[in-house]
Amino acid sequence: MIGRLNHVAIAVPDLDAAAAQYRDTLGAKVGAPQDEPDHGVTVVFIELPNTKIELLYPLGEASPIERFLEKNPAGGIHHICYEVKDIQAAKKQLETQGARVLGSGEPKIGAHGKPVLFLHPKDFNGTLVELEQV
């Protein structure tokens, strides 16, 4: 069911510093910050040859990243995203196997404009897993 690893998302306490570090210290290709007000985050994409790293920073009130950074002040890996071809089929298969979809259980439009859903970290080895239909 799962295909490519679309991205690894890292929540960071200082977006400019983290972007500069990936650009200057690690020599990676780093994009410009993009505000995603619908998702409560500002995002910087780091393009690796085979996948992306997504640096996340809170935007606005009640950002989903805010509490994560309170618990992890230095930052940390927030989630990983796998690609799926058919998100409704994926959802059905997962629920049949007892995996919990977060929120309403219905896919939403994610930060890349594509349908996504998140799976409960407790069902997946303490790892927040996003599925994105591509």
Added chain:
Amino acid sequence: MIGRLNHVAIAVPDLDAAAAQYRDTLGAKVGAPQDEPDHGVTVVFIELPNTKIELLYPLGEASPIERFLEKNPAGGIHHICYEVKDIQAAKKQLETQGARVLGSGEPKIGAHGKPVLFLHPKDFNGTLVELEQV
């Protein structure tokens, strides 16, 4: 400097269950468990089309994963690994920029038989970063 994302490593409390979940629930291509006594881990590789997920489980006394699982009993993402062409050049560049290499500071032979080093998570947004020369 950094190239491909070589793998994402996830420490898991039950290797068989985690491998079965990736194979059966997520429909991924899952390898057989491999003991790596020199590194204190048993590893299962999950081959995605563009990268790998590495499931890690403690092996023997004083496994580096043991304490991580005590802190994170459900498991969690342990590290991410970026490929570099020249690990000595990478080490020099990183140290010049003030990033700390863990352990002796010298690259060691990693679980894939290639030179690796680990960077201090506090210097990289709370993320343990492995560099592997490929």
